[in-house]
Amino acid sequence: MIPWANPLAQYRSHESEILAAMVRVLESNSYILGGEVESFERAFANYCGMAHGVGVGSGTDALILALRALDIGASDEVITVSHTAVATVAAILACGATPVLVDVDPAYYTVDPACIEAAITSRSKAIVAVHLYGQPADMDAIAAIGRRRGLRIVEDCAQATGGRYRGRRVGGLGDIACFSFYPTKNLGAIGDGGMVVTADEALASRVRRLRQYGWDESRNTLEIGVNSRLDSLQAAILHAKLPHLDADNVRRAAIASRYDRAFAGLPLTLPATSSEDTHVYHLYVVRCEQRDRLSAHLAADQIGSAVHYPVPVHQQHGYAERVIVTDGGLPVTTGLADQILSLPIYPELSDAEVDLVITSIRRYYALPR
Template identity: 45%
Template sequence: MIPLTDLKAQYQQIKPRVDEAILRAVASTQFVLGPEVASFEERFAAYCNVSHCRAVNSGTSALHLALLAAGVGPGDEVITVSMTFVATTAAILYSGAKPVFVDIDPVTWTINPANIEAAITLRTRAIMPVHLHGLMADMDPIMAIAERHGLVVIEDAAQAHGAAYKGRAAGSIGDLGCFSFYPGKNLGAYGEGGAVVTNRADFARKVSLLRDWGQETKYNHVVPGYNYRMDGIQGAVLNIKMDYIEEWTEARRAVAARYDDLLAKLPFVRPQPPAHCRHVYHVYAIALSHRNETLRRLQEAGIGAAIHYPVPVHLQKAYATLGYRVGDLPLTEALAHQFLSLPVYAELAPEDVVEVVTQLEKIAFADAA
């Protein structure tokens, strides 16, 4: 069996250090926020090349608080994409705003800047590009549009730890950047976790207040807030993992490069990151016809392939009240029927990549016959 990801293999690599860190965090009795979280915030801010990082309890909470810190609220609109996990949309709705979806670029599969300006109205307050699969959206034109129209840009970088665009780190280009540390992410906690990064001190202060019940000091609540604090144990785990994030990222990129080479002769659409982008391959997705049958046959062969994401957000039953219909976002909808995610993680052996592609080749040529 070749799994989609292998968290056990990663844990075995760092087990002595991470076990010690967890025990240290428990012994300190600093179970919520505390020095481990503060240390991680400092390190992750430096990694993202920003001035401030505020750790929270999930990537969804990070998006929610970033929106609130930026002043997004009821009656506002936020332009984003439907080719994403539902948390992007949910966070916009939590803020009281309305998500406005635009279609994606056919090459990068991220938000197409050419579609943004037509979606701007008098109610538009923010743009939320999603860095899908570990590849950053085309940020320069997005920032130019935002500047022309006086909009805030909030990067959904939940899948893009360590990604870069023209030498600039994910989360550092927009007004705020939001990350998830869900266990399966490239930088994953041992439970839920997230962070907001920014270069603006006022935004960082607002997030600090909002994550901790709006408290300026204990029992001094200056704004209505939330219980969105990061646990100390998660800070301890993430502190250890910060020592390995670049090593793991380069290993993932090496796996992706092997896939690129081996898949070149097969009739599948593969990721095509621009030369100015550092893709960190949270997901290695290909696009192909007969996706569901291919997935079934790969799984029968012991290959842990998966789909990210089979139903775009605008067609999910939970968000039907937004009023979107089949055909509104044609490229998003087409790719949702074609995407197939292949196993990718730092510990994936070269021979396992060969086996995945061998099985794909068998399926492709069998279908051709």
């Protein structure tokens, strides 16, 4: 079976460096925060071109703590998309704020800036821009709205580590940025992990305080916080993998470009890319009629696929009644849910395996129907 994602293959391809990093931590007698976490925070912030990185327990916690550091809470509205991982919206709710969900651009599947403008009210406090599937959102337009309407900008970079918008790395395009190191992500841990990155020292120290009970450096409680620290073992593993990230992303892009060429002319909508941006293909998502039929055909050929995401967040149990959806609904978002399919893409996918995926899909479209 060719899985749609393969964190085990990623572990194997960096096995000796990962094991050496783990042994170093195990023998250090220091398992929480300390040097391993600090040095990875510096390296990762530096990779993003930012001054500060704060390692936290997950990408979801990165979003929660970033929003809390921006003083977002009850009575505030935060604008984001419904076509995203549930985590983006769950984080807004966890702060006590109300998510206002808007539609996405029909070509790029990232937030449509015109929809943001239409959703702003006197309670709006921030925009969470999600760089979905590895494609950066239109940050110039979003930042311009933020400046004009006095809204803070949070980047949800969980799916776009290493991506670039108009030549600039994601993570430095708003007030504060949040990353996930979930194992299947472009930079994946062997467990949960996340990072908040910002140029703003005050915001970084607020997140640092919130991730550990609201303590200052002398363990005096300054406010109520949580326990959400990036694990030292995960920090060491991620630090070992970071030097390989750019090459891994280049390999993802090469696979995407083979798919693009092979599927041109088939009745599939392929991922749109802008020549000004660097899409890092966390996912390669096609759009087609009868998506479940194509997925079943691939499965019969021992090829995995997945749907990101089958139910928009505003239609999910528990969320539907807690979010605001702008007038007219979210036609692009709801139209996508039945048609999108994520094909296998990860650096360790071999050329021969890419050929098998291509052959299977071409054969599917050659079948009589």
